């Protein structure tokens with residue numbers, strides 16, 4: 171049985187880690203940008219960011235004053251048993267969000283869309299979002315928190331099969347250029363692209379592709395992996411760097427996730443995970459033992475399955 | 490890499506003559522008093538006609554478009570963690586009245602405004618725009634805050650929208666985005682990229698399903 175006190179402590183620790191410590195994979199990717207950036211203003215910005223991450227860690231303060239909108243991704247092992255069940259789990263995550271907002275501190279960003287009511291704790295109607303996934307043959311539960319900046323860098327468009335790869339590239343460029351100007355998206359960013367699914371699933375997949383995969387990871391389908399490489403290169407050849415200054419540092423990495431969609435369409439979403447690519451994960455075992463990490467390991471062969479039944483160990487390639 | 494950019498330290502409040510020395514693209518650090526104000530404050534001061542929450546001497550003349558990541562301690566003191574600017578272009582409509590009422594001559598924010606806004610709103614008021622860097626340099630900026638001088642309208646507007654008066658030392662870095670003539674660094678950079686962007690699109694077709702108001706002119710901005 172996984173006890174709620176252990177989940178709450180883990181969740182609060184994760185909130186602090188996400189807000190303060192930039193994940194290593196992103197840091198390595200950004201250093202690579204710094205090494206190749208020729209634009210002097212763009213290079214200055216990246217240098218300041220690298221110093222900023224050190225300052226955040228040394229002082230144990232949030233890396234960015236806009237601490238984003240904290241949310242949760244929960245993966246539950248098929249054999250996991252949670253004290254208080256799913257209702258207990260949700261209450262715990264809401265409680266941890268409120269506590270950590272005050273103790274770190276985070277900015278209380280969450281308000282009612284019309285009345286602008288602010289509970290000063292990042293909790294409210296449908297907030298924080300909690301998304302669930304399940305995993306076969308496991309008795310643990312995995313928590314990931316993502317604190318994504320909120321206002322710029324995402325877009326959705328219904329493309330059609332006839333728009334083809336060129337249409338995908340165009341919409342990719344449109345999004346990067348429009349939100350990259352003046353650095354509204356706070357690039358260099360991890361770009362997530364959702365391809366397919368229904369409209370809502372398309373947005374969710376793209377967002378997860380940007381926030382829940384690590385820099386350097388590739389889609390298991392080799393042709394999609396090649397497209398990831400191609401889009402990354404394309405984004406970095408716009409001539410735009412950090413803050414929209416001349417340069418080559420737009421994309422730290424590009425991740426694509428797919429979902430089967432309506433036969434007539436090819437919906438696409440683009441998401442930009444900013445200079446504060448904040449995520450932190452932990453696996454809480456049934457015996458109370460906790461492992462922290464920065465890779466959410468959200469996408470798996472199981473989550474990307476395309477067959478009706480699931481057999482373990484799995485041997486079916488994605489199609 | 491070594492920083493080849495010109496860097497200037499300013500002590501607040503600044504006079505117009507000092508601001509005249511600043512060219513777009515210069516790196517700036519600030520020492521003195523600044524305060525936060527964004528839509529909640531603008532609405533209250535300009536639209537509701539409430540006026541400024543405190544005299545000029547108490548607030549300073551530098552308006553930071555930001556909400557701090559902060560909390561109020563049990564004893565009434567404040568705990569300010571990180572501070573990061575929010576995008577400024579949304580606030581242009583209030584600025585003329587705001588400059589007159591607040592007497593500010595420096596606005597700090599994210600992303601700047603259009604050069605049109607600089608010419609119409611900033612130039613007549615001898616004001617410049619400094620952009621924060623990154624924009625995620627919240628921890629560095631947090632380090633530059635030496636004290637919270639006061640917080641106004643916490644009750645009325647909430648923690649994020651309240652007026653935070655901050656004493657800062659070598660607070661920065663910032664980059665001069667607009668000068669006293671109303672030139673914009675961002676627009677200068679956009680112009681430099683225009684031909685490369687045009688080439689990237691060459692030979693591709695617009696999406697099958699259009700959107701209302703959509704343009705194919707890739708030099709247009711979304712702000």
Ligand code: SF4
Nearest residue numbers: 234319356444446625
């Ligand atoms: S987009 Fe990211 S780095 Fe930029 S201000 Fe928001 S949270 Fe900070």
